[in-house]
Amino acid sequence: MDLGLQLSFFKYQGTGNDFIIIDNRLEIFPKNNTKLVAFLCNRKFGIGADGLILLESDTMSDFKMVYYNADGHQSTMCGNGGRCIVAFARKLGIINDSTQFSAVDGLHSAHIANGLVTLYMNEVDEIRSKPKYHFLNTGSPHHVQLMEELDGMDVKLEGAKLRYGLYGQEGSNINFVQKVDNDTFKVRTYERGVEDETLSCGTGVTAVAIAMHHYGNTSAEQIHIETIGGPLTVSFQKKGDTYTNVTLTGPAEFVFKGEIAC
Structure with a gap:
């Protein structure tokens, strides 16, 4: 691409789920340029990532x-990505070991201890x-299907069938x-x-x-989850029909930083 931009970026990964993160507090990133984001996430022509995250200032x-x-x-x-x-x-x-930040689904709290980031997720009712x-929304829509055996399964093929066949163009994540x-x-x-299997999904x-x-x-x-990218822990309390105090805990690691002309 030739937009005349020189972007500084940071690469992070959480159990193999990898992200380009950009400090956009000065609002320099062209947020509506979908082609630019797709280019940056492309593993052949750009930086390569499962997603891109902007960190911005927030009054709340x-x-x-x-x-x-x-x-x-x-x-x-x-x-x-939140972690x-x-x-x-x-x-x-910007923070020490604890924080509250704003995301598309509202405010989230989080803290860091012993190299692990714990993120408080929204309640599920x-x-x-x-x-x-089963189908539920934990900030994103998710199809959950119990299987006898996962090894050797073609997750991209079977997941795509359900993602489009059951949920149409808007789609759902398939677990x-x-x-x-x-x-x-x-x-x-x-x-x-991403339209593919990822190593982990929070x-x-x-x-x-x-x-x-x-x-x-x-x-x-307290549930231990084994993903291809590593272990995660989910904790919660059930009060009536509502799951509350939902937390997601696992590593979130800096990989490298760089600059890219685009």
């Missing part, structure tokens, strides 16, 4: 998170069930789940906007943990 909280899918369009909440931007904000000196799957024991599950996720594993508890596949309120 420490900062604002603006999230784009790899296809260039602004999207719903990203759990691993990564918290680590980035601390690197910039509606889960829809079908014979073979395939295998139970390991009472409080541990393996998860593989097809993400809309809102996805949150949806899995809540759905598995709600439908009696576990009695635990």
